[in-house]
Amino acid sequence: MLREIRQVLRLVLLLGKQRQRRCERAGGLLVLLWTEARASGQSLNCTVAAAGPWCTGIKMKALQPDLKENMFPCTWPCPEPDPEELCAFTDLYGSLRLLLSFQMKDAQLFNPEWTDHMESFLHTFSLANAGIKIHLKFIFNQKTLQQEFRVKIKSKVAQAGDPSLSLDVTCNTQPPECVKKGCWCQGGHPVPGGRLPLSIPPQAMDQGLYGELSVQPVTLLRPCVLQYPNLATQLTHIQVLVYSPSNVPVTGPSAFLQNLPAQLGCPELSQRGLHCSSFKDLVLSGGTVYKVEQEMLEEESSPSTIQQSLLLFLFLQHSDPFTSHISDVMATEALIEQHLEDILSNNRQAVTTALQTELKNTLKAQNRRKKDQEKLRSAVDVILSSSISIVSCSSNMDFRQACLNSMKVHDTHELSASLCESLRRVTSWKFTPRGRCYSAQMEEHPESDEPTRTEI
Amino acid sequence: MASQAAEQFSEVDKLRVQLLNNVEDMTDCQPDDEPVSSREILIRIENIILGIVTSVSKGEAPVLALPNRSSWANVSFDSAIGLQMSSGPSVSIIRSDCPSSVTKFAQILKILSVIYRLVQRNSYATKRDIYYNNTQLFGSQTAVDSIVDDISCMLKVPRRSLHVLATSKGLIAGDLRYMEEDGTRIDCHSSSAAVAVSSNIAGIRNIVSSAKFVMIVEKDATFQRLLDDDFCTKLCPCIIITGKGVPDVNSRLMVRKLWDTLHIPIFALVDADPHGIEIMCIYKYGSVAMSFEAHSLTVPSVMWLGLLPSDLQRLWVPEDALIPLTKRDESKLSSLLKRPYLSSQPDWQKEMELMQQTRVKAEIQSLAAIAPDFLTSIYLPNKLRYGGWV
Numbered sequence: 001m002l003r004e005i006r007q008v009l010r011l012v013l014l015l016g017k018q019r020q021r022r023c024e025r026a027g028g029l030l031v032l033l034w035t036e037a038r039a040s041g042q043s044l045n046c047t048v049a050a051a052g053p054w055c056t057g058i059k060m061k062a063l064q065p066d067l068k069e070n071m072f073p074c075t076w077p078c079p080e081p082d083p084e085e086l087c088a089f090t091d092l093y094g095s096l097r098l099l100l101s102f103q104m105k106d107a108q109l110f111n112p113e114w115t116d117h118m119e120s121f122l123h124t125f126s127l128a129n130a131g132i133k134i135h136l137k138f139i140f141n142q143k144t145l146q147q148e149f150r151v152k153i154k155s156k157v158a159q160a161g162d163p164s165l166s167l168d169v170t171c172n173t174q175p176p177e178c179v180k181k182g183c184w185c186q187g188g189h190p191v192p193g194g195r196l197p198l199s200i201p202p203q204a205m206d207q208g209l210y211g212e213l214s215v216q217p218v219t220l221l222r223p224c225v226l227q228y229p230n231l232a233t234q235l236t237h238i239q240v241l242v243y244s245p246s247n248v249p250v251t252g253p254s255a256f257l258q259n260l261p262a263q264l265g266c267p268e269l270s271q272r273g274l275h276c277s278s279f280k281d282l283v284l285s286g287g288t289v290y291k292v293e294q295e296m297l298e299e300e301s302s303p304s305t306i307q308q309s310l311l312l313f314l315f316l317q318h319s320d321p322f323t324s325h326i327s328d329v330m331a332t333e334a335l336i337e338q339h340l341e342d343i344l345s346n347n348r349q350a351v352t353t354a355l356q357t358e359l360k361n362t363l364k365a366q367n368r369r370k371k372d373q374e375k376l377r378s379a380v381d382v383i384l385s386s387s388i389s390i391v392s393c394s395s396n397m398d399f400r401q402a403c404l405n406s407m408k409v410h411d412t413h414e415l416s417a418s419l420c421e422s423l424r425r426v427t428s429w430k431f432t433p434r435g436r437c438y439s440a441q442m443e444e445h446p447e448s449d450e451p452t453r454t455e456i
Numbered sequence: 457m458a459s460q461a462a463e464q465f466s467e468v469d470k471l472r473v474q475l476l477n478n479v480e481d482m483t484d485c486q487p488d489d490e491p492v493s494s495r496e497i498l499i500r501i502e503n504i505i506l507g508i509v510t511s512v513s514k515g516e517a518p519v520l521a522l523p524n525r526s527s528w529a530n531v532s533f534d535s536a537i538g539l540q541m542s543s544g545p546s547v548s549i550i551r552s553d554c555p556s557s558v559t560k561f562a563q564i565l566k567i568l569s570v571i572y573r574l575v576q577r578n579s580y581a582t583k584r585d586i587y588y589n590n591t592q593l594f595g596s597q598t599a600v601d602s603i604v605d606d607i608s609c610m611l612k613v614p615r616r617s618l619h620v621l622a623t624s625k626g627l628i629a630g631d632l633r634y635m636e637e638d639g640t641r642i643d644c645h646s647s648s649a650a651v652a653v654s655s656n657i658a659g660i661r662n663i664v665s666s667a668k669f670v671m672i673v674e675k676d677a678t679f680q681r682l683l684d685d686d687f688c689t690k691l692c693p694c695i696i697i698t699g700k701g702v703p704d705v706n707s708r709l710m711v712r713k714l715w716d717t718l719h720i721p722i723f724a725l726v727d728a729d730p731h732g733i734e735i736m737c738i739y740k741y742g743s744v745a746m747s748f749e750a751h752s753l754t755v756p757s758v759m760w761l762g763l764l765p766s767d768l769q770r771l772w773v774p775e776d777a778l779i780p781l782t783k784r785d786e787s788k789l790s791s792l793l794k795r796p797y798l799s800s801q802p803d804w805q806k807e808m809e810l811m812q813q814t815r816v817k818a819e820i821q822s823l824a825a826i827a828p829d830f831l832t833s834i835y836l837p838n839k840l841r842y843g844g845w846v
Contacts, residue, residue: 230553230555371555372555375555375558375559376553376555376558378562379552379558379559379561379562380552380558380562382562382563382565382566382593383508383518383552383561383562383565385569386562386565386566386568386569387505387508387509387565387569389569389572389573390501390502390505390568390569390572391505391509393572393573393576394498394502396498396499396502399499399502399505399506402506402509403505403506403509406506406509406510406513407509407512407513408513415509419509419512422512422513422515423512423518423552425515426512426515426516426517426553427517427552427553427558430517430553430554
């Protein structure tokens with residue numbers, strides 16, 4: 001079922017890409033799943049509906065033959081969904097441009113783990129197609145489970161020769177208590193890396209994969225602390241997500257990516273290493289997740305160290321002037337996904353170097369912050385000891401009292417402790433507002449970014 | 457002999473009379489330079505600390521405002537004083553929450569705490585002592601030297617009042633006796649050896665001298681040559697002093713003290729090159745970096761005795777003793793000609809313009825090409841006898 005849904009998404013996105021190079025990838029997507037009791041058992045019905053600019057110009061009748069024969073060979077026609085379910089959707093996004101329904105005979109696949117996979121997939125899809133609002137609805141044994149994947153903060157990333165990417169850069173990390181209202185960036189700032197050409201391995205060429213293949217890395221570090229230049233940061237996780245040329249997530253574990261940490265050998269990591277998370281976590285979180293080991297000293301990081309995670313998008317790009325028919329393009333994508341391991345292995349050195357570069361850039365900034373923190377810390381010690389020394393040896397009662405009153409303490413011992421804590425806080429949490437950051441404006445619209453999930 | 461001596465110094469004596477007349481005219485204009493009391497210095501330091509504590513209590517990162525001592529925009533020229541810091545100079549803000557400036561902030565606080573204790577206990581330390589107290593924090597002696605001057609400027613207090621001493625590099629010789637603050641008697645009469653300029657000029661008292669003039673010598677090499685040639689005996693009574701290049705504050709203070717006490721002509725003997733002229737200007741008009749202390753450091757009455765660019769032609773100094781000006785020399789010369797104080801010195805301007813035209817420079821040692829003892833036997837005696845200064 002997931003495969004079918006992926007195919008639908010791929011179709012809509014590729015059609016959009018073909019029609020208008022700069023088509024706006026915005027609109028709504030409805031995935032409606034419900035079970036139906038039959039004499040032979042339960043069947044699982046699925047309706048996928050799309051509306052909005054991202055599917056403008058789609059002509060369903062023209063697509064029918066391709067859809068049924070080439071894309072959904074293992075599906076059967078299924079009953080139409082309840083029109084009321086569709087009404088709510090069209091009220092939001094306008095008339096339907098795409099409506100596909102299909103049925104899986106064996107509904108035993110429909111279990112809680114499978115629904116988690118579906119949610120994870122749609123969430124990963126939403127990360128790189130942030131303009132599309134996704135509504136997922138399960139109706140199972142008279143229970144209804146709904147989810148909306150709505151993106152709070154989007155950011156456009158330009159791509160040479162392709163429409164701009166619309167990424168979900170929302171960050172859910174709650175700011176520390178000491179941060180004032182409107183002074184915390186609630187998004188991230190994607191950084192595109194250099195496009196890396198990939199050579200197509202012989203076995204893929206034998207299968208018919210030709211043309212020019214490349215990968216565009218984009219990194220997203222969250223939470224953003226650019227407005228706090230003196231804060232130390234600590235990278236704890238790296239998540240790698242791969243997307244096909246149509247921008248549909250490539251699912252399934254990748255041996256290449258799982259073994260990547262051993263290849264990276266990044267000097268900036270020094271004593272640290274990267275662990276690949278367990279398979280279960282991979283599936284649920286989407287993509288490949290690495291945990292960054294911390295140095296011994298870093299384990300006792302100060303309270304003002306912010307933990308960050310890095311999201312590394314790998315957008316595959318393909319062009320072949322001899323492939324233009326939509327079914328051929330979709331077949332090519334299928335080939336790319338099928339041979340992805342071979343492609344990555346064939347370009348091992350280049351891919352590893354490219355990923356190393358992205359990682360180095362992230363860690364460079366982190367190391368610079370660490371050095372600045374150390375500089376501030378040692379200087380603050382001197383400032384503190386010098387100031388307290390003068391207060392302690394002064395015989396000017398007015399001066400001493402003014403200092404104590406200012407810090408609301410009773411003696412120089414308390415003054416030392418209070419001044420130390422305050423000075424460290426004031427210097428560590430230096431705030432320099434940045435126009436690029438998503439701070440004040442978000443305070444006015446405190447929508448939750450979490451997928452809205454309701455159970456009825 | 458007596459008449460010869462009188463003739464030797466007739467022009468110098470005339471100059472002295474002229475200078476004395478000018479000094480009387482200027483007496484009413486001189487500001488009162490009352491020393492700042494120790495109590496007041498402590499209060500000024502305490503105010504800085506209180507400002508820091510208050511900022512922190514408000515959740516703000518403390519900052520220090522240092523008058524900018526390197527900007528020409530912050531100085532104005534007064535012919536009676538020299539280069540002095542303007543009122544309300546532009547300041548540099550040193551932040552405690554910026555990694556690029558926090559170390560300097562800490563260095564300033566550290567030195568303030570050292571000064572506080574020195575003043576409180578009425579003890580003294582040298583800049584070198586302060587540096588070696590915490591070499592890791594300061595990094596270099598230059599950093600300490602600069603910060604001490606910054607603090608002096610920020611508190612509007614002379615460095616000597618901060619109880620921080622600098623080891624003097626200057627030397628002095630000639631008809632001069634005085635007593636140091638600790639009671640040590642100094643006699644600069646020795647013909648073969650010079651006396652180091654005192655580290656505590658303010659403490660000098662009981663100055664006794666019958667010198668007709670003071671001669672500032674740019675370089676130590678020239679100074680030693682004068683000593684070797686027994687110049688102070690030949691042109692007795694006189695005082696010679698050198699700062700060994702760009703003068704330190706103590707050497708400048710000493711020249712100023714001699715002027716204030718003796719009111720005798722002060723001559724400068726420098727190389728005929730832009731660097732030498734600039735050094736002479738520092739003695740006469742002061743420097744941008746120390747403009748906040750101009751009143752106690754400058755001697756606007758300094759006269760340029762030699763080596764003048766016009767001397768090179770007049771004396772037919774051999775060509776191989778002349779050195780072509782470098783691009784750097786030309787740039788410095790142009791910069792000197794634009795200085796505000798040159799407009800009141802048309803004769804100096806002419807000499808410098810001559811150097812620009814001829815595009816050559818010469819060291820005082822070039823006079824040895826005429827004759828080995830030309831400097832002390834002919835050049836200087838004639839210059840002094842016939843008023844060859846500008």
